[in-house]
Amino acid sequence: xxxxxxxxxxxxxxxxxNSQNKKKLKDANYIELGHNPxxxxxxSLQIKLNGDVIEDLAFLGHGCAISMSSTSIMIDTLRGKTxxxxxxxxxxxxxxxxxxxxxxxxxxxxxxxxxxxxxxxMPARVKCSILAWRTLEDLLNKNCS
Amino acid sequence: xxxxxxKDFPLLQNLDIVYLDSGATSQKPIQVIEEIEKFYEHNNxxxxxxxxxxxxxxxxxxxxxxxxxxxxxxxxxxxxIIFSKNATESLNLIAYSYGFENLLKGxxxxxxxxxxxxxxxxxxxxxxxxxxxxxxLYLNNNYEIDDEEIENKITDKTKIVGITYVSNxxxxxxxxxxxxxxxxxxxxxxxxxxxxxxxxxxxxxxDLNCDFLVFSGHKMYAPLGIGVLYxxxxxxxxxxxxxxxxxMIEYVYEQETSFxxxxxxxxxxxxxxxxxxxxxxxxxxIEEIGYDNIFDIENEVVSYAKERLSKLNFLNLYxxxxxxxxxxxxxxxxxxxxxxxxxxxxxxVGVCIRSGNHCAQPLLRFLGLEATCRxxxxxxxxxxxVDKLVSGLEKVxxxxxxxxxxxxxxx
Numbered sequence: 001x002x003x004x005x006x007x008x009x010x011x012x013x014x015x016x017x018n019s020q021n022k023k024k025l026k027d028a029n030y031i032e033l034g035h036n037p038x039x040x041x042x043x044s045l046q047i048k049l050n051g052d053v054i055e056d057l058a059f060l061g062h063g064c065a066i067s068m069s070s071t072s073i074m075i076d077t078l079r080g081k082t083x084x085x086x087x088x089x090x091x092x093x094x095x096x097x098x099x100x101x102x103x104x105x106x107x108x109x110x111x112x113x114x115x116x117x118x119x120x121x122m123p124a125r126v127k128c129s130i131l132a133w134r135t136l137e138d139l140l141n142k143n144c145s
Numbered sequence: 146x147x148x149x150x151x152k153d154f155p156l157l158q159n160l161d162i163v164y165l166d167s168g169a170t171s172q173k174p175i176q177v178i179e180e181i182e183k184f185y186e187h188n189n190x191x192x193x194x195x196x197x198x199x200x201x202x203x204x205x206x207x208x209x210x211x212x213x214x215x216x217x218x219x220x221x222x223x224x225x226i227i228f229s230k231n232a233t234e235s236l237n238l239i240a241y242s243y244g245f246e247n248l249l250k251g252x253x254x255x256x257x258x259x260x261x262x263x264x265x266x267x268x269x270x271x272x273x274x275x276x277x278x279x280x281x282l283y284l285n286n287n288y289e290i291d292d293e294e295i296e297n298k299i300t301d302k303t304k305i306v307g308i309t310y311v312s313n314x315x316x317x318x319x320x321x322x323x324x325x326x327x328x329x330x331x332x333x334x335x336x337x338x339x340x341x342x343x344x345x346x347x348x349x350x351x352d353l354n355c356d357f358l359v360f361s362g363h364k365m366y367a368p369l370g371i372g373v374l375y376x377x378x379x380x381x382x383x384x385x386x387x388x389x390x391x392x393m394i395e396y397v398y399e400q401e402t403s404f405x406x407x408x409x410x411x412x413x414x415x416x417x418x419x420x421x422x423x424x425x426x427x428x429x430x431i432e433e434i435g436y437d438n439i440f441d442i443e444n445e446v447v448s449y450a451k452e453r454l455s456k457l458n459f460l461n462l463y464x465x466x467x468x469x470x471x472x473x474x475x476x477x478x479x480x481x482x483x484x485x486x487x488x489x490x491x492x493x494v495g496v497c498i499r500s501g502n503h504c505a506q507p508l509l510r511f512l513g514l515e516a517t518c519r520x521x522x523x524x525x526x527x528x529x530x531v532d533k534l535v536s537g538l539e540k541v542x543x544x545x546x547x548x549x550x551x552x553x554x555x556x
Contacts, residue, residue: 004493008544017548039485040502040516062515064483
């Protein structure tokens with residue numbers, strides 16, 4: 001019960017229902033589509049790079065509160081980071097979800113995205129929380145290696 | 146003779162849950178579980194293989210169940226009953242062994258937009274590879290297929306029609322008899338997917354006059370991994386085998402093989418005998434309760450569910466208004482909330498429902514929906530189960546309501 005209420009916190013709900021990051025990005029350099037065929041969640045992630053700095057990110061799409069908020073929070077976390085930093089943070093996020101990293105100090109760089117730490121207690125929702133991060137990881141690996 | 150049938154289902158006794166996902170798979174009664182246990186303790190051997198008594202007895206149990214199923218769906222003979230893994234495998238068998246062999250360039254296959262992917266994707270594949278075309282029967286605003294649509298879409302070009310008896314998303318009961326009459330008038334054969342129908346209503350293949358009919362055992366209280374294909378004898382006899390291997394042959398030479406007669410021709414390899422035994426026990430169980438009784442109980446619970454859900458003004462319901470055309474499935478959405486969030490919150494209060502596209506993406510796209518919540522009922526469900534669903538949904542709305550209002554204001 002409390003896990004559930006943790007999950008549907010104000011932070012997550014505001015990001016899922018009223019995200020400022022859900023929009024079309026002008027001058028995006030790359031767009032990557034991500035989807036979970038089993039549940040139908042779909043996002044289109046747009047990125048604007050300035051050299052090796054992620055100047056801006058935005059998304060369009062539809063899905064559950066977990067996938068939408070995770071996308072929006074990821075964008076807030078990674079905006080302004082270098083590609084290298086972003087890859088590190090994505091790796092840490094996925095390791096947190098898989099419970100491979102539990103140390104709060106190491107997780108600090110995730111900023112608000114640490115809110116998804118307990119999603120590993122809801123296995124049915126892990127894929128929702130990870131969708132945007134995997135999509136961005138693919139985008140960066142394809143275009144910024 | 147009202148009885149609480151939950152008592153027959155050990156899982157529903159062991160767990161404190163409200164199970165509303167019988168459309169995905171039903172729970173299993175003790176009568177089925179014990180029969181399978183008895184089989185392994187007393188009868189287990191490989192049927193059709195050996196000369197010793199035990200194997201002979203296994204063969205007998207296996208073939209007796211085939212006869213039981215034939216009687217259950219009123220098939221003329223038991224050799225028209227083919228065991229498969231599930232409805233999906235039965236449908237693939239028909240698509241490959243009948244469709245692939247018989248379709249010609251320019252022919253048409255007609256299916257309904259409410260087909261499960263298992264009665265859709267194989268036809269896409271076959272029509273593509275044979276340069277035939279795939280056409281759809283669409284729905285009216287009441288989530289039903291009009292007679293007119295059936296008459297317009299099925300033509301002399303149509304060679305195969307695929308139709309689900311009951312929609313796994315909408316619960317709509319299709320006018321399968323009408324589809325069959327029209328198809329036969331044009332010389333087409335009809336494949337009926339009875340997976341969502343057979344747990345709730347009696348199927349009579351001779352009365353329907355369908356050419357093929359398939360179902361899975363696991364939705365009708367039998368184990369997972371056993372399914373049935375019924376076909377008209379002349380069609381089955383003229384079809385090539387689907388899978389090759391042991392037990393489906395007559396003579397095998399180095400370069401050629403002759404095949405066994407029906408039904409063995411379509412049952413390659415050692416079969417799921419435990420599944421067959423369990424399916425036989427499930428049929429006995431259904432017959433003992435009786436379809437009339439099943440209908441009465443489910444009708445009462447589903448009507449009550451519709452009444453209570455329709456009073457929740459934060460829900461959208463996707464069901465036909467014609468109650469005689471509606472079975473035991475209710476799809477709905479909480480306005481502004483994704484079905485997965487609804488399912489997770491219901492799970493937290495012990496209510497199990499399905500959320501997603503229900504293996505029917507073309508239908509959801511046609512309806513303009515991304516996903517739905519689905520509650521599906523069985524005779525073991527009660528009005529109390531419905532009450533728990535409703536209070537769970539009120540909790541969903543409570544958690545989401547202030548954000549939904551903000552969202553609506555922001556638009």
